[in-house]
Amino acid sequence: MLCNKLLLALPLPKSNYVLSLNNYSGISDLQILFRFHIDAKTNNGTITIPQKTGTNLLLDGRDAKIITTSYEFGSQHLLYSTSEIFTHFSQDSQDVMLVYAYEGEDGEFAITSSSDKISVNGTNAGVTSALNGTTLQINYQHPNGTTYINAAGQKGKDVLLVVAGYDAATKWWAPVTSSGKTVMIQGPYLVRSAEIQGTRLAFTGDTESTTSIEIVASKEIRSVTWNGINISVKRTSYGTLTGKISGPVKINLPDLTKSTWKYSPASPETNTTFDDSKWVNADHMTTNNPKLTPTTLPVLYADDYGYHFGSLWFRGSFNATSEITGLSVNATMGSGSAWVAWLNGQYLGGITQDSYTFKLNSSDLQSGKENVLSLLMWTTGHEEEGSNGDEFKTPRGFSGVALEGAENTTITWKVQGNLGGEHIVDTTRGPYNEGGLYGERNGWHLPGYPDNGWKSVSLPESTPRSGVSWYRTTFELNIPKEHDVPLGIKFHNSTSERYRSLLFINGWQFGKYANDLGPQSLYYVPEGILNHNGQNTIAVGVIAIDESVSLASITIETYGALRSAKPPVSLVESPTYSQLKSHYH
Structure with a gap:
């Protein structure tokens, strides 16, 4: 294991190394690139990699890498790869491996050679190779796209090394057919399936635009379909198939700013003459809720009356006296919620905090007569529990409502939430769908x-x-x-x-x-x-x-x-x- 103040190379089972920063606390700029080498254990002993002069491993900020050593794929023995492995499979006379890293990073790939007559050809001029005894070392830079490197002359299968930059790698897919064969395709937004039907390769998937594709598949493939449509493809000099697949058509959506909307006012509950006789009497003098003790009675917690979701209405009736100077309200409603108050149909105010006191004067009240206070609470639901503090038990409603100057004045309350309360009427859409508006x-x-x-x-x-x-x-x-x-x-x-x-x-x-x-x-x-x-x-x-x-x-x-x-x-x-x-x- 390599470990210093900044870098950690952690060996894993089967000869993999995970590279990451060991300590972030002393680093002010996490976008900095760290260049380094590691001593990796392989079947050929411990090797300092990468070996080529002037090349490095890179770590970018909080990124991490997996370095693979002593790994079998197909008929090949991989000594190490400084590029990360995307996938590998065998087809025809080739063992195929796709590797990736960020664009511009050095890559070094070493396998055990079974011949001294191996030729290496790449589609990028920056590809180099060296045969040192029984080790074939291939060096390259990760492109802004994909580079194909063919190593021919092994006694077993040849090697097709597909080298991708990070962005290009995100567009590669490696679906497995129902017969167990792997193919690769680059370009589509999504590949759902692949099937080989004789000499035809059939893909299904999605595209977000007209897209160029490149396919790594058996040389026996003569035609390709995409979602059942024949695609014109050409064979490249390095053995892949290229073509294009169509993207979506233009989608036309209705313009709701040109639509006719229907409007209706919908707060009759604020009127003094509103019939709330079918509402639930809010008359409990005790609550089973252990989280918050009411400061006034009766209890005005909606959950105590069977209303657990959505908006809530409370209507309170009282006889006014000249001593009343204000209305003090303490709400319990949760983040992002709000409540609005009306007195005798007149707007008092809308509040987004838990506690508020309205100043009242004689013109706001009907002295010696019944007055009606309407409170509407819009909630975002109950809290979730994350800290073992029983926050989910916090009620919804009002922990205290008092008339200042006449604290002993009795307020008779009604409450209304969703229609039916715990006996919801729309059982298809469920209890969270409706509130009390x-x-x-x-x-x-x-x-x-x-x-x-x-x-x-x-x-x-x-x-x-x-x-x-x-x-x-x-x-x-x-x-x-x-x-x-x-x-x-x-x-x-x-x-x-x-x-x-x-x-x-x-x-x-x-x-x-x-x-x-x-x-x-x-x-x-x-x-x-x-x-x-x-x-x-x-x-x-x-x-x-x-x-x-x-x-x-x-x-x-x-x-x-x-x-x-x-x-x-x-x-x-x-x-x-x-x-x-x-x-x-």
Whole structure:
């Protein structure tokens, strides 16, 4: 083992060495290149490698290398290779090995020679070789591409050494056919399979553009197909096959800024006349939650009342007196969450911190009458557990709500979360799909909801909206067959006013967007949820944290496009509004 203040060469079983930096603490620039040699144990004894004068091993920053020594491949015995091995196999009269390293790095490859009449030819002029006794040493630099080196004259098989730069190596594939034969192909984005059918080599896979390919395969191969299409190929002087395969066609997506959207306000819970008689009474005077003790009663933890996911509504009624000077609220909601307060239908404020006190005056209250406090909490869910601190038990809701100046005033509370609570109504999409927004409880997010009575608008919208708003539209996709086009929905932010959004695609929730946080603005929606060849419904629920906000544009974006051999994707079962409407209010 070589070990000093900077470098570590760790021997592994079967004569491999892992090279890495031993101590990063004293290195200010991890982009620095370290040049060095190692003493490697081989079947020919200990050899300092690389041997050629003026060449070095290189380590780049936090990188590592695997150096292989005393290794059998095909009919060959590899003494050592300073390049890393990608793969190897035998075909016809050749043993093939693909090695790689970063572009410009020195490479040295040594095998045991069985003949003194070996000829070495490379497709790069920088290739040199030396026969020292029974050792054939080949030197080269890793190219910006691929170099082919043929060593002929061994008593067994010849050697085809394929030398790749790092970027080129990432484009090489080595699929194994069903009969157990390995072939190599460079160029495609993805190779799914390879089969040899007589003299024909058939590949399936994906391309992201029209791509030049190079194939290492038996000389018996006369023709090549890609996804069932014949490819014109030519045999090179060094034995490979070259050709081109087609990329994807241009993908046309609907422009949602030109779509007609339907809009509806959706926060009737803020009105004093709203009927909350079917809501759950929040009247528990104790809680089983051990994580956070409430500072006021009754308990206002949604989990205690069977609501565990999504947005939460709390409505409190009280008789006002002239002594009331403020409203003190302590929330427990998690990172990225927010809550909004209304008193008698009037906006008090939207808060992104846990604790806040609103100053109240006589004009805010109806003295001697029933007053209604509405609190809406938008959450990002419960904490995960990572430090054995029982953080996952942290409740969602409010640990304390008190009227300042009249702390003994009784507030009678109601709570509402997702429709049905623990007895969810949409068992297909599951418990995480819906929360307690009015639109969610009435199926506004579902395909087929009758929104024809809603107002027609376009996005981006110039009209500021307060409270909760819902937007819906439909769009058609027509993705060409034999293409894989991953798609996402992107929120574009053009306002400093804060809001939170829920994104539903065909009734499935696929995004929570906070415009004042980031960087999450593009939400991937997989094919199967999205109908790539038919109609789709998008619904967006928007909660204004500030008093009013204008929703910016929403667009459909690609993550790229591939001409692909992927199998067909079936649509996921997505119940429509008509199938579920009997459950919704």
